[in-house]
Amino acid sequence: MMNDAVGTIFGFLGGTIVSCENGYRVLEHPNPKRVYCRLSEAKWFLALRWCEQLDRPAGILNYEGQLAFYNAASLRVGEDKFLPQYYRHQLFRECLDLPLGQSVLHSLSQGDQSQLLQVISIEIDPRFGRVALVRAA
Known part of the structure; x- marks a missing residue:
């Protein structure tokens, strides 16, 4: 009987995933x-x-143009101020043109204010396609 047999180890977004007999472990998990x-x-x-x-x-932008997740800093400034609805579909389309794991800097302008965002193209689940990691640069 194998107990936690390791088959594959790989990195993803600064973490480490290890395959084991029953699935996958994340070494950084609490x-x-x-x-x-x-x-x-x-x-x-x-x-x-x-x-x-x-x-x-920072947040995770999905194919519907929604922030599937956003962090506490985004909550403090406001989801729409961090990433206005108007830009979401455009940023996601740019993500589709990037090779997986690559990023692009994008400048957003709203009135007299502008901000720089980094958009990173990743695939979490091939059933649903890519998502874009977005963070204030």
Whole structure:
């Protein structure tokens, strides 16, 4: 009987995912015994962790143009101020043109204010396609 046999180890967004007999473990998870059944669940955990660790606004933009997740800094400034609805579909379309893992800087202008955002193209679950990690640069 194999117990936590390791088949594959790889990095994703600054974390480490290890395959084991029952699924996937994330080494950085606060519960070291936590096993995810699907690789996409482990990747989702690391994507959330990536956003949460930043002290500047960050979030995960999905194909519907919605922020599927955003961190505390985004909440403080306001979801729409961090990433106005008007720009969301455009930023996501730019994400589709990028190679996976690549990023682009995008300047948003609203009235007399502008901000610089970094958009990173990633794939968490191939069933749903890409998402864009967005953070204030």
